[in-house]
Amino acid sequence: MSILARYFQLENEAQELRRKMQTLEDTPEFKREKEFIDKLRRLMDEYNKTNGEVISALAPESSIENTESKRRRKRKLKVYRNPETGEVVETRGGNQKTLKAWKEQYGAETVDSWLIEEK
Structure with missing residues (x-):
């Protein structure tokens, strides 16, 4: 047209x-x-x-x-522990630097299985 x-x-x-x-x-x-x-x-x-x-x-x-x-409700604190290194990461979102690196290296599904605590 x-x-x-x-x-x-x-x-x-x-x-x-x-x-x-x-x-x-x-x-x-x-x-x-x-x-x-x-x-x-x-x-x-x-x-x-x-x-x-x-x-x-x-x-x-x-x-x-x-x-x-x-008001937005506060996200839950999630604690992940890398079983290979023993390193612990606490985060309220998925944009945390170390967590992103782990997901690239090991895969998101594997890293999600490392969740040890959710507050």
């Missing part, structure tokens, strides 16, 4: 979207919600409040849940 043909196709799609938006904007439900949001924004500006502050004021329990769920 040529660039010009693609351009005209996108132009037609944009016109169709504008028509759908206009139809939606003409509904009473949309007008009512739009009026509510506009009034709420003016009120927030008047009192210098952010979205988060308003949500916390209206539903304090949900704002606590949101902050707790956003």
Whole structure:
């Protein structure tokens, strides 16, 4: 498809979207919600409040849940012991230098079998 043909196709799609938006904007439900949001924004500006502050004021329990769920849980500490050298590696992730070297040398499956403790 040529660039010009693609351009005209996108132009037609944009016109169709504008028509759908206009139809939606003409509904009473949309007008009512739009009026509510506009009034709420003016009120927030008047009192210098952010979205988060308003949500916390209206539903304090949900704002606590949101902050707790956003935190990532701490990874478990894994302890590996190389049976040939007796060397011990403690890591919370698979990106540890010595562990990566072992996996290259002995293979990931073998090194995973060396896991002696998981805290």
